[in-house]
Amino acid sequence: MIKVLIIGGGFAGCAAAHQISLAKPLYDVTLIEKSSFLGAGNKTRWYGGHPYTFGPRHFLTQDEEVYKYLDEIVPIRRCKEHEFITYISQDSNFYNFPINADDIPKMPDEEKINTELSCLKSPEKACDFEEYWISSIGETLYKKFVKDYNKKMWQIDDNKLFDTFKWSPKGIALKKGPRAAWDQSISGYPINENGYDPYFEFSTQNCKVLLSTKIEVFDIPQKRVFFNGEWFKYDIIINTISPSDIFENVYGELPFVGRDLIKFVLPSENVFPDNVYFIYFAGDEPFTRLVEYKKFTRHKSPHSLIGMEIPSMNGKHYPMPMKKWQAVADKYHNLQPENVFSIGRAGSYRYEVDIDDSIRQSMDISKII
Ligand SMILES: Cc1cc2nc3c(=O)[nH]c(=O)nc-3n(C[C@H](O)[C@H](O)[C@H](O)COP(=O)(O)OP(=O)(O)OC[C@H]3O[C@@H](n4cnc5c(N)ncnc54)[C@H](O)[C@@H]3O)c2cc1C
DSSP states (O other): OOEEEEEOOSHHHHHHHHHHHHHOTTSEEEEEOSSSSSSGGGSOEEETTEEEOSSOOOEEESOHHHHHHHHHHSOEEEOTTOEEEEEEGGGTEEEEESOBGGGGGGSTTHHHHHHHHHTOOOGGGOSSHHHHHHHHHOHHHIIIIIIHHHHHHHTOSOGGGOOOOTTTTTTOOOBOSOHHHHOOSEEEEESSTTTTHHHHHHHTTTSEEEOSOOOOEEEGGGTEEEETTEEEEOSEEEEOSOHHHHTTTTTOOOOEEEEEEEEEEESSSOOSOTTEEEEEEOSSOSOSEEEETHHHHOOOOSSEEEEEEEEESSSSOEEOOOHHHHHHHHHHHHHOOTTEEEOHHHHHTOTTOOHHHHHHHHHHHHHHO
16 A cells, blocks of 8 residues: 655645545555644634634635635635735825735825836846835835835845745735725635634544654655654655755755744724734834734624734744745755655745645645655
């Protein structure tokens, strides 16, 4: 019997377990997760009677097949009207995010912004993140929305260190009109109060799940790992953790930025404006965004739970979007022998891999193994 090992039980690992059980029902699949639960940050936690996840975990996709697949297992409530806003302290104002041309007339430096917008250079020729954004939206909008936010988000001093551009604001420089009019994505969140949790149970029901299990030694070239005092050999390995971790950092440890989450309950039924789900803070506030969880969960309470995300070095959450580190990740990926694959956000070492992409990757892999 073909033996498969899945390393990590986040969305990517659980989706891989399910897709393999559908495509290859006779394979013998083991999933190893170091913590005591499946789902990682997507697991629903509770505070003061309110459900929440570690960060928003908003399901947003343009992939119909992935949406239908997830919706059948954990029915999704669509929220097409969702909006994000950004606080710009220098203007004492909140504006739409991604940056919206309709907000420019509300800005005190409207004239300067319009002059800059009328003589933009081509962003295609930009060599670094700063140049890319200045040539896309002009210096003033870049300073307001992107410059300090990016440094805070990635815990760096200089945006010129970045030579990939698309992560923020999600590859969209300037939009017009309300979000619902231009965003083609399917947006939603599970209807049930435990969020995605039933998915993690369901997706792994046909595989052996080892929780609270630490792999002590990885021998990926031989497709074997050491845990619980023994070596175990596999035919196929699906990895969802940092590629440098499974190769004992032979090319150095791949860097990640982490997150701390502070949660607090406020004594109002609703805190954010009606359709606003996230509020970003683009200046020198120590946090990147606030999330009002009720917008997703529709939890009924006279109070509301807010989550505040603070960039930190805790956790391997966000792979650095720099060519230098992506090249090191590629070197690790190239070390993988046949039938070893890395997927998910950390495994792919790509920040842009979200929940939907992790599911898509697992669908694709189950077809070729
Ligand atoms: C704060 C935050 C907010 C987010 N919000 C959204 C959002 O709104 N929408 C969206 O689509 N995506 C969001 N994402 C990203 C999305 O949740 C992930 O891309 C997706 O869940 C895929 O995760 P993964 O399985 O690749 O990794 P992870 O969720 O990190 O799972 C990896 C798993 O591997 C385990 N592990 C680590 N090391 C080992 C080891 N040595 N042995 C065994 N197990 C190990 C970990 O404990 C973890 O359970 C967010 C991410 C973060 C960090």
